[in-house]
Amino acid sequence: MIPRFKLLLLFFLLFLSALYESRAQSNRQPNFIVILADDLGYGDLGCYGHPTIRTPFLDQMATEGKRFTQFYVGANVCTPSRAALLTGRLPIRNGIFGKRVVFFPNSANGLPHSEITIAKALKTKGYATGLVGKWHLGSKKEYLPLSYGFDSYFGLPYSNDMGKVGSFGPTASDQAARVNTNPPLPLYRNNEVVETEPDQRQLTKRYTDEVLKFITANRSKPFFMYYASPFPHVPLYASEQFSGKSKRGLYGDVVEELDWSVGQILKKLKELKLDKNTVVVFLSDNGPWLMKNRLEEVGGSAGPLYEAKGSTYEGGMRVPAIFWGPGLVKANTVSTAVATSMDILPTFLNLAKIPLPTDRPLDGQDITDVLNGRKDKGAEVVYYYDADRLYAIRKGPWKAHFTTHPSYSPEAPVPHDPPLLYNLEVDPGERYEVGKKHPDVIEDLRKAFEKHRAGVVAVEPLLDAIVE
Amino acid sequence: MIPRFKLLLLFFLLFLSALYESRAQSNRQPNFIVILADDLGYGDLGCYGHPTIRTPFLDQMATEGKRFTQFYVGANVCTPSRAALLTGRLPIRNGIFGKRVVFFPNSANGLPHSEITIAKALKTKGYATGLVGKWHLGSKKEYLPLSYGFDSYFGLPYSNDMGKVGSFGPTASDQAARVNTNPPLPLYRNNEVVETEPDQRQLTKRYTDEVLKFITANRSKPFFMYYASPFPHVPLYASEQFSGKSKRGLYGDVVEELDWSVGQILKKLKELKLDKNTVVVFLSDNGPWLMKNRLEEVGGSAGPLYEAKGSTYEGGMRVPAIFWGPGLVKANTVSTAVATSMDILPTFLNLAKIPLPTDRPLDGQDITDVLNGRKDKGAEVVYYYDADRLYAIRKGPWKAHFTTHPSYSPEAPVPHDPPLLYNLEVDPGERYEVGKKHPDVIEDLRKAFEKHRAGVVAVEPLLDAIVE
Incomplete structure (x- = not known):
């Protein structure tokens, strides 16, 4: 048997060491x-x-x-x-x-x-x-x-x-x-x-x-x-x-x-x-x-x-x-x-x-x-850009697509007016377009869309220049 | 402080109780x-x-x-x-x-x-x-x-x-x-x-x-x-x-x-x-x-x-x-x-x-x-029936569709010969039909399909009768 005072000492030392470790980590x-x-x-x-x-x-x-x-x-x-x-x-x-x-x-x-x-x-x-x-x-x-x-x-x-x-x-x-x-x-x-x-x-x-x-x-x-x-x-x-x-x-x-x-x-x-x-x-x-x-x-x-x-x-x-x-x-x-x-x-x-x-x-x-x-x-609004074009925004559970385009497709992007509306929290797969039921939501997202675009100052695109 | 022998006794009793519990549960x-x-x-x-x-x-x-x-x-x-x-x-x-x-x-x-x-x-x-x-x-x-x-x-x-x-x-x-x-x-x-x-x-x-x-x-x-x-x-x-x-x-x-x-x-x-x-x-x-x-x-x-x-x-x-x-x-x-x-x-x-x-x-x-x-x-083969018709089978990672039909659709079922082949472990979404690359797999699944059908004794369908 380990004598009791040794056991207590051991616990105390372990406790001190844990305390030191924890403070050492959290002070940094x-x-x-x-x-x-x-x-x-x-x-x-x-x-x-x-x-x-x-x-x-x-x-x-x-x-x-x-x-x-x-x-x-x-x-x-x-x-x-x-x-x-x-x-x-x-x-x-x-x-x-x-x-x-x-x-x-x-x-x-x-x-x-x-x-x-x-x-x-x-x-x-x-x-x-x-x-x-x-x-x-x-x-x-x-x-x-x-x-x-x-x-x-x-x-x-x-x-x-x-x-x-x-x-x-x-x-x-x-x-x-x-x-x-x-x-x-x-x-x-x-x-x-x-x-x-x-x-x-x-x-x-x-x-x-x-x-x-x-x-x-x-x-x-x-x-x-x-x-x-x-x-x-x-x-x-x-x-x-x-x-x-x-x-x-x-x-x-x-x-x-x-x-x-x-x-x-x-x-x-x-x-x-x-x-x-x-x-x-x-x-x-x-x-x-x-x-x-x-x-x-x-x-x-x-x-x-x-x-x-x-x-x-x-x-x-x-x-x-x-x-x-x-x-x-x-x-x-x-x-x-x-x-x-x-x-x-x-x-x-x-x-x-x-x-x-x-x-x-x-x-x-x-x-x-x-x-x-x-x-x-977290974020109130999410912006979905493709290059410099704002395609869609999410606000709360709602997402409005103003433009869509299949990934890696030669087809031209398709604009949508009114935008396509989805409730992402109910329908994460974007299967059920529900714009007709929610004209108020469409207007709200349209405003957020325009406000964001008005607030962005255009800069020069940097991806296209090629080394001669 | 609790005296040491009482502490030991307590642990011993807890141990006995856990042992009893575990044996009582597992003996049943x-x-x-x-x-x-x-x-x-x-x-x-x-x-x-x-x-x-x-x-x-x-x-x-x-x-x-x-x-x-x-x-x-x-x-x-x-x-x-x-x-x-x-x-x-x-x-x-x-x-x-x-x-x-x-x-x-x-x-x-x-x-x-x-x-x-x-x-x-x-x-x-x-x-x-x-x-x-x-x-x-x-x-x-x-x-x-x-x-x-x-x-x-x-x-x-x-x-x-x-x-x-x-x-x-x-x-x-x-x-x-x-x-x-x-x-x-x-x-x-x-x-x-x-x-x-x-x-x-x-x-x-x-x-x-x-x-x-x-x-x-x-x-x-x-x-x-x-x-x-x-x-x-x-x-x-x-x-x-x-x-x-x-x-x-x-x-x-x-x-x-x-x-x-x-x-x-x-x-x-x-x-x-x-x-x-x-x-x-x-x-x-x-x-x-x-x-x-x-x-x-x-x-x-x-x-x-x-x-x-x-x-x-x-x-x-x-x-x-x-x-x-x-x-x-x-x-x-x-x-x-x-x-x-x-x-x-x-x-x-x-x-x-x-x-x-x-x-x-x-x-x-x-x-x-x-x-x-x-x-x-677990199972070597899975059978996908729609009512009494065997539509598809899975064997290992492979699934062969001999018939397909969209869910809850008025369209007629579509038979496939050769069957459509998918590797479910690579492609769980059944997006990529790969039959042309694996004729041997198709033959193996076709055999399993026929063997199962030959082994099933038809019984009377019970879902259709209506109380007069």
């Missing part, structure tokens, strides 16, 4: 990690209802945190969505739109240096900042991540199909043309190309290692890690450990490896006792790329939502989003609050006690109180 | 509860990905138990699906099919008395058996539940739209005709009508009370409770406590009240310390009734699946299914094993150590080892 500014999947659909995770893709780590992350069911991104394709996330501003304000929908290897521009990214803002309070993975906001040297507040960068500067292999254009000839003209896919370490055409099967493991090293190296100061996976954007690659393992085929293999990667990160935070003072966000940049009628296995699923990447229907812009952070994010909760990727910047800045920029409009809002469970209401 | 034959929702779609619960219906109790049941993602019912509409569940046999074998798709108030027949229901089988080992809710296997006195092994019955004998109010036929004129000819909706206690046209807003609460009373009354003997909710079949009714509470509208209110009802039952089992020796199954009888183009708010959602109630696409016959039973069902697991509602009878009989009937073919199999986690593989 919180750490932030954003994990961004590429083209992952609303329905592609176990906790969002996919029947055969297994995502135990993300499901557990949801159980330990807050899973959002009405979370939006700022654009329906990659480049403008990433610009919106990092700046808290709609693409129409930061210029990341054009006839070309994203940056390509031969694009001349990048994100304007005047934009304040999450990384740049956090650096003002001494945060260590790192980006691992996909950038896609400019690939000329002056537009690489180190010019935007990131201390370090390791990854591909644009999509994983923009090299010599596995390019996926909208048509076969377009695809062939790109493979011919693209330079070999560059892998950067900071501002230097350290490899070309890296073995993409190893990317998830290599990126995960980089993220874990960054966390370990910065464990004693506040940090911000932006981990932007290249997957499940096509071409799909999984490591040997995951290849052929998912019932969902290669797409499932790739998502399951990404799930593993997230699990590794949360495990490392717990090991280093950083879990009580770190907020981790997992989300996708836009809806799934369906590859309609071309490649049935490689396109993801928007679950119950209609349409996909490139569309302003829900499937294009509503994404899976899980926030995790014991103590900061209320555990085991599902939120139906409307929120957007542009809320991340103001929320992080508030948690880090950094004032928001006052010299420019922001399109996101601080959702700290939604995360900690004090309320369950 | 297990109790069984089947909770059957009506027309609940695959996508209508939080844990199956619905964005705005909140089902915390069912989500928790899934966390404490096993959630199936490829679980099927024996038919795509109510009456034959219930017959299949209770007998472990396809409708083609027990006669529950016809030109009329279900029993109506004026139907002359019922389930054949020669059928062995779960209740009748469990009675051979002294089980207390009760049915609360919807029967729908015959409403003449000789076809009421007490003739099929149930000790007690409280509920409506058929669908909640088959009375004088709120009838929903496929067309408006059909609907009006039914309201005129139907007798007032009868509420039975055993073999007696105790009310007509009961206030349906109170049904979930009243049924829940009945179930809780049954459990409490039978706490010291093995029991089987079959709780068949009338909802979310139309017309939809929720109690005052739930009305107007869900963002999903009335349909959501009704599902959220059903979720509450399930929560009450699991709570009662824990209170009575029956939880370690009771298996609870929650499932739906078929896919959602979409009410296409008629009533946008009252139709459920099949989530990522295609089509709905009345169809042999996945949306018609794959349902949410959660098994719960600490000690008997492995907790916090998701199973992609293919299983069916006809597996419930052989599984319960095995757990209760009752031999299976040997004088007739069963279409289900014992899935005890799937439930306890020893394996994750």
Whole structure:
């Protein structure tokens, strides 16, 4: 038997140690990690209802945190969505739109240096900042991540199909043309190309290692890690450990490896006792790329939502989003609050006690109180842009489509007057048009639509210029 | 301070009491509860990905138990699906099919008395058996539940739209005709009508009370409770406590009240310390009734699946299914094993150590080892019947449609030769027909299709006869 006083002493020491740990964590500014999947659909995770893709780590992350069911991104394709996330501003304000929908290897521009990214803002309070993975906001040297507040960068500067292999254009000839003209896919370490055409099967493991090293190296100061996976954007690659393992085929293999990667990160935070003072966000940049009628296995699923990447229907812009952070994010909760990727910047800045920029409009809002469970209401209005054209808005449960267009279709956009009206909370699949029953709602949304358009100052489109 | 020996004694007594409790529970034959929702779609619960219906109790049941993602019912509409569940046999074998798709108030027949229901089988080992809710296997006195092994019955004998109010036929004129000819909706206690046209807003609460009373009354003997909710079949009714509470509208209110009802039952089992020796199954009888183009708010959602109630696409016959039973069902697991509602009878009989009937073919199999986690593989083949016509089969991940027909459509069924082929594990939404790539698979499924048809002995259809 252990003598009683020794037992008491042991408990006391354990208590002191726990108290110290807890205070040590909460006295520091919180750490932030954003994990961004590429083209992952609303329905592609176990906790969002996919029947055969297994995502135990993300499901557990949801159980330990807050899973959002009405979370939006700022654009329906990659480049403008990433610009919106990092700046808290709609693409129409930061210029990341054009006839070309994203940056390509031969694009001349990048994100304007005047934009304040999450990384740049956090650096003002001494945060260590790192980006691992996909950038896609400019690939000329002056537009690489180190010019935007990131201390370090390791990854591909644009999509994983923009090299010599596995390019996926909208048509076969377009695809062939790109493979011919693209330079070999560059892998950067900071501002230097350290490899070309890296073995993409190893990317998830290599990126995960980089993220874990960054966390370990910065464990004693506040940090911000932006981990932007290249997957499940096509071409799909999984490591040997995951290849052929998912019932969902290669797409499932790739998502399951990404799930593993997230699990590794949360495990490392717990090991280093950083879990009580770190907020981790997992989300996708836009809806799934369906590859309609071309490649049935490689396109993801928007679950119950209609349409996909490139569309302003829900499937294009509503994404899976899980926030995790014991103590900061209320555990085991599902939120139906409307929120957007542009809320991340103001929320992080508030948690880090950094004032928001006052010299420019922001399109996101601080959702700290939604995360900690004090309320369950977020954005009042959501804007659905396609390039510089406002296609639709959501206000409360109502969505009005003023223009529609099927994703990746050669057809012209179709204007609607009166707009098509759906109640998204009753009918998330946008199946039942109900405008005739609700003329008052249509008028209200029309006013909000016009008010927003009147308030946006047009800037120059930046996506179209090409390097000569 | 409590003296140490008292503390030790206390722990010892707690340990003995826990040991006794556990042995007392596990030495008894297990109790069984089947909770059957009506027309609940695959996508209508939080844990199956619905964005705005909140089902915390069912989500928790899934966390404490096993959630199936490829679980099927024996038919795509109510009456034959219930017959299949209770007998472990396809409708083609027990006669529950016809030109009329279900029993109506004026139907002359019922389930054949020669059928062995779960209740009748469990009675051979002294089980207390009760049915609360919807029967729908015959409403003449000789076809009421007490003739099929149930000790007690409280509920409506058929669908909640088959009375004088709120009838929903496929067309408006059909609907009006039914309201005129139907007798007032009868509420039975055993073999007696105790009310007509009961206030349906109170049904979930009243049924829940009945179930809780049954459990409490039978706490010291093995029991089987079959709780068949009338909802979310139309017309939809929720109690005052739930009305107007869900963002999903009335349909959501009704599902959220059903979720509450399930929560009450699991709570009662824990209170009575029956939880370690009771298996609870929650499932739906078929896919959602979409009410296409008629009533946008009252139709459920099949989530990522295609089509709905009345169809042999996945949306018609794959349902949410959660098994719960600490000690008997492995907790916090998701199973992609293919299983069916006809597996419930052989599984319960095995757990209760009752031999299976040997004088007739069963279409289900014992899935005890799937439930306890020893394996994750269930049925090899799934059959999709529409009345007596075999429309499609699934074998492994593959599904071949030999005939298709949109749900509740006046169009004629369309035969397919070669059959349409889908890989359900890669493409659960049945979007990408891949027959041309897999002629060998088509041949394999064609053989399984013919073999099954050759092995089924035709019986008389029982759904069509009408009381003169």
